[in-house]
Each structure stands twice: as C-alpha cells, then as structure tokens.
Amino acid sequence: MGGEYVCTLSPELVQRAKDEINEVPERRAADIEHIRDWLKHQPHINARMDDWTILRFLRGCKFSLERTKEKLDMFYTCKTLCPEWYKNRDxxxxxxxxxxxxxxxxxxxxxxxxxxxxxxxxxxxxxxxxxxxxxxxxxxxxxxxxxxxxxxxxxxxxxxxxxxxxxxxxxxxxxxxxxxxxxxxxxxxxxxxxxxxx
Missing domain, CATH: 3.40.525.10 (CRAL-TRIO lipid binding domain)
Structure with missing residues (x-):
C-alpha cells in the first residue's frame, strides 16, 4: 500500500477497530495528517509519510496522537542505531x-x-x-x-x-x-x- 489509504477491512473489522482501538473512520484522515505534519517538523526522523505507514502506527497506539509520536520516534531511532538489521536488505x-x-x-x-x-x-x-x-x-x-x-x-x-x-x-x-x-x-x-x- 502507498499514497492515500483505501480501507480493505471487512465491516466486522471496521467495527472491531472502532470498539477496540478507538478508530473513527470520519476522523482517520485528519489523524493521519496531524502525524504527517508533525513528522515534517522532526528533522531527525527519516520516516515514510504515506497514509498506510502512519495509520499502522496510529492503530498500534490506539489512536493516541502523543503515543504515536513517541513510537514513531523510537521506531526510527532503533532503525538508525541498528544498521546491521536494517541496511543492505537484499x-x-x-x-x-x-x-x-x-x-x-x-x-x-x-x-x-x-x-x-x-x-x-x-x-x-x-x-x-x-x-x-x-x-x-x-x-x-x-x-x-x-x-x-x-x-x-x-x-x-x-x-x-x-x-x-x-x-x-x-x-x-x-x-x-x-x-x-x-x-x-x-x-x-x-x-x-x-x-x-x-
């Protein structure tokens, strides 16, 4: 996936996302854009900016914007500090x-x-x-x-x-x-x- 997010979830999983991880489809795009804007102002983070990448972090943090920022920072820090796992991945x-x-x-x-x-x-x-x-x-x-x-x-x-x-x-x-x-x-x-x- 890349670019603009297109939901491929079943109706059951859409409901489960609402109930279990606080995902509000009507607010999803705004949440993604909030995180993308934040990432643009973090010069030390070389992150992917596509909707799907950001959405995965939002889901993993139950749509807490602050927790998502913390996890993105930690994730990309780990990638930088551990090149033996993330570089030359052919x-x-x-x-x-x-x-x-x-x-x-x-x-x-x-x-x-x-x-x-x-x-x-x-x-x-x-x-x-x-x-x-x-x-x-x-x-x-x-x-x-x-x-x-x-x-x-x-x-x-x-x-x-x-x-x-x-x-x-x-x-x-x-x-x-x-x-x-x-x-x-x-x-x-x-x-x-x-x-x-x-």
Missing part, C-alpha cells in the same frame, strides 16, 4: 537468501479463528557456525516488514507466535548474548506496538 543476497530459505520465521497462510496471523519461529532453524544472530534477525525483520505492509487485517487483529525450540543447542544459546537480547526486545516492543497494541 533478499537475493546469497547469505540472506540462504537464511530466508531455512524457514526460521514462518508466517502461515490465512489467519486463526480470531483473525490473527500465525507465525512459527524455529529457534534452531539455522546453523550457529554459519549464520550470526544479527543475520537471522535481519532476515526475520525483512519478513515482518512485508507482513505489516501487506496484511491490513493484522493491524487490527495482531499476530500469534509459536516458538519451536526443538533442536536448540548450546551454540544457539551462546548466540543470544545480553546485547542481542536487549536489542531484540527493544525493537520487538516497538514493532508489536505497531501491530499488536501493547
């Missing part, structure tokens, strides 16, 4: 393609009975001697970004993650250093607030 890069093909982060087709996207995370899906956690997380976030960009219902219903720990070795555990865990948790909190309503 899915055809030999190493990236190899990780993507391992299926360490698998969004399943369709949605569950509550309309949520289901993702299987295979913690031991990669060989720790061959791939770093930074490389694995980079691939994971590439998939996540496509999901939030292309699956509008997910911006209302959220996601469910199933963590598959089968085959985890000491080598996998040693990759999860305190620095990696802190970075992952910080970015995950920002991402979930964009898509899950934390």
């Amino acid at each position: 899915p055809q890069d030999k190493k990236m393609r190899a990780i993507l093909e391992l299926g360490t982060f698998l969004p399943l087709p369709g949605h569950d009975s509550q309309g949520r996207k289901v993702i299987i995370i295979r913690a031991a899906g990669h060989d720790p001697k061959e791939f770093t956690m930074d490389e694995v997380f980079k691939a994971t976030h590439m998939i996540s970004d496509i999901m939030v960009d292309e699956d509008e219902p997910m911006s209302i219903t959220g996601v469910v993650q199933l963590l598959d720990m089968e085959g985890v070795t000491a080598g996998h555990a040693m990759q999860m250093t305190p620095a990696i865990v802190k970075k992952a948790m910080t970015i995950w909190q920002v991402w979930t607030r964009v898509t899950l309503f934390g």
Whole structure:
C-alpha cells in the first residue's frame, strides 16, 4: 500500500477497530495528517509519510496522537542505531537468501479463528557456525516488514507466535548474548506496538 489509504477491512473489522482501538473512520484522515505534519517538523526522523505507514502506527497506539509520536520516534531511532538489521536488505543476497530459505520465521497462510496471523519461529532453524544472530534477525525483520505492509487485517487483529525450540543447542544459546537480547526486545516492543497494541 502507498499514497492515500483505501480501507480493505471487512465491516466486522471496521467495527472491531472502532470498539477496540478507538478508530473513527470520519476522523482517520485528519489523524493521519496531524502525524504527517508533525513528522515534517522532526528533522531527525527519516520516516515514510504515506497514509498506510502512519495509520499502522496510529492503530498500534490506539489512536493516541502523543503515543504515536513517541513510537514513531523510537521506531526510527532503533532503525538508525541498528544498521546491521536494517541496511543492505537484499533478499537475493546469497547469505540472506540462504537464511530466508531455512524457514526460521514462518508466517502461515490465512489467519486463526480470531483473525490473527500465525507465525512459527524455529529457534534452531539455522546453523550457529554459519549464520550470526544479527543475520537471522535481519532476515526475520525483512519478513515482518512485508507482513505489516501487506496484511491490513493484522493491524487490527495482531499476530500469534509459536516458538519451536526443538533442536536448540548450546551454540544457539551462546548466540543470544545480553546485547542481542536487549536489542531484540527493544525493537520487538516497538514493532508489536505497531501491530499488536501493547
């Protein structure tokens, strides 16, 4: 999606957005424009300005304008401070393609009975001697970004993650250093607030 927002939600999800996250369709465009105008006055934030990107943040913050500003600031700060996850994101890069093909982060087709996207995370899906956690997380976030960009219902219903720990070795555990865990948790909190309503 890009440019002007066109709603693709079912009537049921439109109602759910009203009831659960304070989305008022008649006020939606004004809220988006308010955030866009604010972003234009934030020279340190190099943000996407299209309606859909801004709307995702508004939904993730239950249409609190101040909270949306805080989350946008945090999101783009994380991207700046973590270039190893957000720069040179070519899915055809030999190493990236190899990780993507391992299926360490698998969004399943369709949605569950509550309309949520289901993702299987295979913690031991990669060989720790061959791939770093930074490389694995980079691939994971590439998939996540496509999901939030292309699956509008997910911006209302959220996601469910199933963590598959089968085959985890000491080598996998040693990759999860305190620095990696802190970075992952910080970015995950920002991402979930964009898509899950934390």
